[in-house]
Amino acid sequence: MKRIVIFASGSGTNAENLIKFFHNRETASVIQVLTNNPYAKVLERCKNLNVSALSFNRVAFSKSEDVLNILKSTKPDLIVLAGFLWKFPEFILKEFSNKVINIHPALLPKYGGKGMYGMHVHKAVVANKESETGITIHYVNENYDEGAIIFQAKCIVLPSDTSEDVASKIHKLEMEHFPKVVEKTLSE
Template identity: 80%
Template sequence: MKRVVIFASGSGSNAENLIKFFHNIDNVAVIQVMTNNPRAKVLERCKRLNISALAFNRVAFSKSDDILNILKLQNPDLIVLAGFLWKFPNFILDHFNNRVINIHPALLPKYGGKGMYGMHVHEAVVANNEKETGITIHYVNENYDEGAIIFQAKCDVLPSDTPEDVASKIHLLEMEHFPIVVNDLLNE
């Protein structure tokens, strides 16, 4: 049985999509969702979906071994960042080398780095009159959005598109591709 832990900071739509995708797959289980936001909507989704969820603070995550020790006990095959906004500490990355992945709402290396998430990305894409954008699924390393790229999917940006239009297109790409890429990684 392959074990997945998801980290999320917000609404949790990608987390829910992954949980539902793997619900009927015999060899994969989402065993835990972790969040740095005690008011994140992902916690409500986990309750409804009967998935264990844990909220933590910055001290537990990056200034102590608390989260690392929980992860060691859970022994996940893959840690999936699905809208998680904090930089992952090196000591956790070192222990789970090449087992932490992230989804980013742009075609990296464009529109990556600290502060480039969610609507900030879509606003920048529209402001720069980009003709296309997309999603990038990548390994997490010590720098924001600089890990090796695993997968990218593109969509057109029309001259009439607003940042909200772009966000909708990106959301569709995430829903379609993220679970499949995670499943492929787990079955390599």
């Protein structure tokens, strides 16, 4: 069985969706969730779902090998970023080459890069009067949102849509596609 470690920073709806999707599957299992936010709701979700979850600080993540050592000990087949906001250190990426993927709430390369996450993306999409947006699942490299694209799904943006409307459409795409794409990526 393949092993998945999730990194999250906030509420954890994508993490919960992945945990539930893989719960009774024979293909893979979410073995741990790591967060950079000790107050993240994802920690509560993990407790309720009986999944190991730990929080860490910036020193443990990028200035020491603490998080790297946790990953080495859990031996994940795939590391999934699900609303994780920090840039991944190159030394971790090197150790887990082509094993770190991310979901982004826009059709990259549009609306990617530092500071482009969550409602920041949706507000920009509405402000620029885009006719469509979507999600991008991609490999993580040393630059924000520039890794090779694995999958994209689109949705229409109506002229009357607010950023909250766009957020709701993106959330539906994430819930529908993310677990399936993770499973497919693990089988390749």
